Amino acid sequence: MSLPILAVNELAMSFGTLEVFRSVSFSVARGETLGLFGKSGSGKTTIGKCIVGLERPTGGEIRVQGANILNMGKKEFRKLRPKIQIIFQHPETSLDPRMKAFENLIEPLKLHSGLKQDALLKWGEELAELTGLRPEHLARYPIQLSGGEIQRIVLARIMALSPDFIVADEPTSMLDVSVQAQILRLMQKLQRETGVSYLLISHDLEVLRKVCHRIAYLDNGTITSIENIKRDVKR
Ligand SMILES: Nc1ncnc2c1ncn2[C@@H]1O[C@H](COP(=O)(O)OP(=O)(O)OP(=O)(O)O)[C@@H](O)[C@H]1O
Numbered sequence: 386m387s388l389p390i391l392a393v394n395e396l397a398m399s400f401g402t403l404e405v406f407r408s409v410s411f412s413v414a415r416g417e418t419l420g421l422f423g424k425s426g427s428g429k430t431t432i433g434k435c436i437v438g439l440e441r442p443t444g445g446e447i448r449v450q451g452a453n454i455l456n457m458g459k460k461e462f463r464k465l466r467p468k469i470q471i472i473f474q475h476p477e478t479s480l481d482p483r484m485k486a487f488e489n490l491i492e493p494l495k496l497h498s499g500l501k502q503d504a505l506l507k508w509g510e511e512l513a514e515l516t517g518l519r520p521e522h523l524a525r526y527p528i529q530l531s532g533g534e535i536q537r538i539v540l541a542r543i544m545a546l547s548p549d550f551i552v553a554d555e556p557t558s559m560l561d562v563s564v565q566a567q568i569l570r571l572m573q574k575l576q577r578e579t580g581v582s583y584l585l586i587s588h589d590l591e592v593l594r595k596v597c598h599r600i601a602y603l604d605n606g607t608i609t610s611i612e613n614i615k616r617d618v619k620r
Contacts, residue, residue: 423603
């Protein structure tokens with residue numbers, strides 16, 4: 386059996402005297418969407434931040450294809466980091482308001498790929514097409530875009546890095562229902578085409594049941610159950 390893309394083992398986190406969670410364990414297979422459900426303040430976002438290195442847990446392990454990222458040196462982690470991405474509830478915070486949408490889209494490629502301008506533009510156009518962005522969207526500044534369009538730019542930016550794993554923290558909770566469905570369908574399409582795995586964080590069980598392969602329930606500092614939803618993982 387192949388290693389899970391992500392395995393979280395007995396993760397613990399306290400902020401000072403506040404114990405947020407004490408033993409969180411789950412794993413995510415390649416091409417799988419695992420939902421993470423829990424009430425407000427249970428620590429869902431903190432778990433996501435620990436996975437991408439934005440917070441350091443107080444205990445436990447986070448293994449990416451078997452390697453514990455908490456034991457990695459800075460250099461080794463920096464090499465892995467483009468492969469594990471996070472998208473937030475307020476996606477506009479990850480865009481530069483002074484750059485047009487297309488420049489925002491190709492920015493990570495510029496930083497990480499070393500591609501020349503022509504190749505950058507071509508790849509950027511392909512990503513825009515893949516994520517359903519039209520040329521008129523690409524010529525606008527973030528403030529001139531709707532929430533759904535911004536979330537598409539954010540997804541296109543992330544897909545440019547060919548990630549293995551995306552933590553999606555309430556990615557659609559700010560969108561109205563029809564746009565929410567479009568973005569969830571886009572995430573599923575990207576998964577079918579690239580095999581990317583998601584940890585989808587939400588307090589909306591209906592959304593999780595629609596798109597996840599399994600749902601992990603976080604309560605009282607631990608994962609109390611993992612529900613299987615009937616859906617095959619395509620790898
Ligand atoms: N950097 C921090 N310093 C101190 N406390 C923090 C920090 N980050 C989060 N917390 C606290 O940890 C707890 C868990 O927060 P977290 O944002 O992970 O919960 P959540 O389950 O994502 O909540 P929500 O569903 O409301 O977004 C909260 O009580 C929060 O106030």
